[in-house]
Amino acid sequence: xxxxxxxxxxxxxxxxxxxxxxxxxxxxxxxxxxxxxxxxxxxxxxxxxxxxxxxxxxxxxxxxxxxxxxxxxxxxxxxxxxxxxxxxxxxxxxxxxxxxxxxxxxxxxxxxxxxxxxxxxxxxxxxxxxxxxxxxxxxxxxxxxxxxxxxxxxxxxxxxxxxxxxxxxxxxxxxxxxxxxxxxxxxxxxxxxxxxxxxxxxxxxxxxxxxxxxxxxxxxxxxxxxxxxxxxxxxxxxxxxxxxxxxxxxxxxxxxxxxxxxxxxxxxxxxxxxxxxxxxxxxxxxxxxxxxxxxxxxx
Amino acid sequence: xxxxxxxxxxxxxxxxxxxxxxxxxxxxxxxxxxxxxxxxxxxxxxxxxxxxxxxxxxxxxxxxxxxxxxxxxxxxxxxxxxxxxxxxxxxxxxxxxxxxxxxxxxxxxxxxxxxxxxxxxxxxxxxxxxxxxxxxxxxxxxxxxxxxxxxxxxxxxxxxxxxxxxxxxxxxxxxxxxxxxxxxxxxxxxxxxxxxxxxxxxxxxxxxxxxxxxxxxxxxxxxxxxxxxxxxxxxxxxxxxxxxxxxxxxxxxxxxxxxxxxxxxxxxxxxxxxxxxxxxxxxxxxxxxxxxxxxxxxxxxxxxxxxxxx
Numbered sequence: 166x167x168x169x170x171x172x173x174x175x176x177x178x179x180x181x182x183x184x185x186x187x188x189x190x191x192x193x194x195x196x197x198x199x200x201x202x203x204x205x206x207x208x209x210x211x212x213x214x215x216x217x218x219x220x221x222x223x224x225x226x227x228x229x230x231x232x233x234x235x236x237x238x239x240x241x242x243x244x245x246x247x248x249x250x251x252x253x254x255x256x257x258x259x260x261x262x263x264x265x266x267x268x269x270x271x272x273x274x275x276x277x278x279x280x281x282x283x284x285x286x287x288x289x290x291x292x293x294x295x296x297x298x299x300x301x302x303x304x305x306x307x308x309x310x311x312x313x314x315x316x317x318x319x320x321x322x323x324x325x326x327x328x329x330x331x332x333x334x335x336x337x338x339x340x341x342x343x344x345x346x347x348x349x350x351x352x353x354x355x356x357x358x359x360x361x362x363x364x365x366x367x368x369x370x371x372x373x374x375x376x377x378x379x380x381x382x383x384x385x386x387x388x389x390x391x392x393x394x395x396x397x398x399x400x401x402x403x404x405x406x407x408x409x410x411x412x413x414x415x416x417x418x419x420x421x422x423x424x425x426x427x428x429x430x431x432x433x434x435x436x437x438x439x440x441x442x443x444x445x446x447x448x449x450x451x452x453x454x455x456x457x458x459x460x461x462x463x464x
Numbered sequence: 465x466x467x468x469x470x471x472x473x474x475x476x477x478x479x480x481x482x483x484x485x486x487x488x489x490x491x492x493x494x495x496x497x498x499x500x501x502x503x504x505x506x507x508x509x510x511x512x513x514x515x516x517x518x519x520x521x522x523x524x525x526x527x528x529x530x531x532x533x534x535x536x537x538x539x540x541x542x543x544x545x546x547x548x549x550x551x552x553x554x555x556x557x558x559x560x561x562x563x564x565x566x567x568x569x570x571x572x573x574x575x576x577x578x579x580x581x582x583x584x585x586x587x588x589x590x591x592x593x594x595x596x597x598x599x600x601x602x603x604x605x606x607x608x609x610x611x612x613x614x615x616x617x618x619x620x621x622x623x624x625x626x627x628x629x630x631x632x633x634x635x636x637x638x639x640x641x642x643x644x645x646x647x648x649x650x651x652x653x654x655x656x657x658x659x660x661x662x663x664x665x666x667x668x669x670x671x672x673x674x675x676x677x678x679x680x681x682x683x684x685x686x687x688x689x690x691x692x693x694x695x696x697x698x699x700x701x702x703x704x705x706x707x708x709x710x711x712x713x714x715x716x717x718x719x720x721x722x723x724x725x726x727x728x729x730x731x732x733x734x735x736x737x738x739x740x741x742x743x744x745x746x747x748x749x750x751x752x753x754x755x756x757x758x759x760x761x762x763x764x765x766x767x768x769x770x771x772x773x774x
Contacts, residue, residue: 201569201572203516203704256751259755264512265514265568265569265572266509266512266514267754269514269516269569269572269707270514270707270708270711270750270754271750271751271754273516273704273707273708273747273750274708274746274747274748274750274751274754275747275751276704276747277704277743277744277746277747277750278743278744278747278748278751280743281741281742281743281744281747282744285741285744393699393700393701396700397576397577397580397700400573400576400577401573401577401580404570404573404577408569434588434589435584435588437584437587437588438581438584438585438588441577441578441580441581441584442581444573444574444577445562445574445577445578445581448566448570448574449562452565452566452570453570
């Protein structure tokens with residue numbers, strides 16, 4: 166049993182690490198902008214397409230293999246710097262203070278446009294570029310062989326979680342973000358440029374999602390429909406953790422990974438259902454998610 | 465009382481269109497089927513609730529039809545519609561008991577999660593549901609008569625118009641009843657309703673059941689018209705499309721969702737020959753309507769009057 170569970174667990178955690186990056190971006194954007202971005206999953210697939218294109222170009226140009234690692238992060242950063250501010254300034258900004266229905270619809274419209282744009286630019290073929298996985302190779306622990314890349318993914322997600330907490334708690338811009346989350350109006354009164362904070366937080370969310378997408382390319386490639394599939398998983402993870410809670414997203418990602426491992430082991434056909442069942446159960450007991458708190462009702 | 469001329473105008477326009485272009489029959493039947501589901505979504509929007517999972521009831525209605533045909537040998541069109549209606553209503557009330565406890569984003573996401581559970585189950589259990597291949601739906605019989613496929617298609621077209629008109633008048637009556645007024649009041653201020661002693665969850669549960677019923681009837685029409693059901697019918701982007709159809713047409717009245725559905729299906733059919741960037745067109749149209757035409761497309765057809773519910 167041990168020999169089967171542990172590889173499953175590593176695989177599950179490696180996938181959870183990528184979903185965590187999307188979910189934490191979603192939850193960060195929600196806490197700062199108070200907008201649930203239905204198009205967030207598209208940034209994951211855009212990041213993946215960008216990384217695949219850049220990676221294939223690096224390999225094709227005969228550049229040293231280690232540059233593919235750089236290309237993964239670089240493509241995510243490029244997506245964040247180009248796509249993030251443009252979309253926040255034009256579309257998302259317009260929905261601030263509007264009802265959830267309008268926000269969901271506007272971002273759904275954006276999702277449809279982004280999905281088609283990707284199909285037009287990148288076509289319907291799948292892309293694979295697995296140089297990073299090959300370079301890292303595999304290691305053997307207790308008689309079982311693991312892909313080093315998957316272990317790196319798990320460590321990287323953990324490091325990003327810690328880094329994000331430190332960033333928000335200990336840097337100037339992070340503290341500004343925390344202030345805007347705590348009270349938008351008071352922050353404005355204190356002279357914080359909230360529009361700038363919104364743009365930075367949104368772009369950071371885009372970066373995290375795009376990085377998740379970029380990191381998935383070496384092990385699973387990218388194909389059409391990736392953004393839509395990732396979106397719902399990220400929703401589930403963010404909702405389980407409590408919308409707007411970074412710790413929540415991390416804990417929820419681990420719980421979802423464990424739930425999937427258990428279902429794959431005992432009832433493989435229910436694998437895809439596990440995240441949603443966990444979400445339904447958690448919200449039944451805690452209506453605002455694990456780390457969420459009830460909002461006061463106004464008369 | 466603008467509903468009667470609206471219904472009359474819709475019937476004449478739809479029938480005239482199929483006499484001029486017979487190939488439109490299939491497109492319009494499907495549009496009305498989706499319009500029924502979008503009307504269900506519009507009911508919830510009236511209560512301030514947005515569901516991005518309502519395609520699940522569309523799928524439940526469609527699969528109920530497929531199962532009734534395959535496993536129980538029921539082929540009569542009216543029996544199939546009735547069975548699908550009862551099953552989708554039951555499913556709506558069952559799921560409704562859980563989801564009406566939530567509001568806003570959580571309501572939206574729970575509907576999404578449940579619809580994804582249904583989608584995954586439909587895709588995985590190959591033996592029962594046919595997996596991702598879906599199930600074939602045969603040609604139904606009409607009151608014991610075995611007709612050829614073309615005649616059944618025409619019959620389904622007129623039946624869907626009848627269902628649309630019936631649903632339109634029924635939902636209109638519901639909106640004007642105390643129950644329907646209470647639903648709008650949930651949107652305005654839920655706590656005031658509680659102070660008045662009106663059970664908010666009960667009001668929402670009835671609305672949810674009704675919306676599931678409409679989506680299910682839409683689903684059974686789609687299943688019989690297309691002759692095939694697929695798990696993709698329950699996928700979350702289809703649910704998003706239903707909300708889109710409702711908002712595009714306008715959610716202030718009964719006609720909006722159907723106008724939205726017919727408009728989208730027509731554009732889809734016409735654009736198919738020119739470009740495949742279909743989602744981009746729809747997404748842009750949605751943004752345009754939200755930004756510039758808060759009353760939806762129906763605002764063009766029916767000028768806004770005093771006292772129109774916003």
